[in-house]
Amino acid sequence: MERKHVLRTIITVALFGALVTVIIISQNHDPSNPHSSIPKNVWINGPKGHGYAVLNNQQPWKQCYPCHEKKGLGGEQFCQSCHVKSKVNVTLPKKPS
Numbered sequence: 001m002e003r004k005h006v007l008r009t010i011i012t013v014a015l016f017g018a019l020v021t022v023i024i025i026s027q028n029h030d031p032s033n034p035h036s037s038i039p040k041n042v043w044i045n046g047p048k049g050h051g052y053a054v055l056n057n058q059q060p061w062k063q064c065y066p067c068h069e070k071k072g073l074g075g076e077q078f079c080q081s082c083h084v085k086s087k088v089n090v091t092l093p094k095k096p097s
Helices: 002-026 040-045 050-056 060-070 076-085
Strands: none
Touching: 040 050, 060 076
């Protein structure tokens, strides 16, 4: 009987530890941001980061702008302001009429 009690205690402590771990890790993750699991520096400068996304997504009005607008950042204006700060001269693709 004592053996079952010890086993149950170990299982309970392990499950509680796992729950605490999940809660702590989830605090650093924003489920509405697809870039949140990637460090900002890697997202901006990494080989599969911002530049890669821009070159492979020539329709930012479909993917980027709606999400940025939902976050309250602004759509095209947000992208352009970042380009100006970074001294990048770029013409953003326009949505076809």
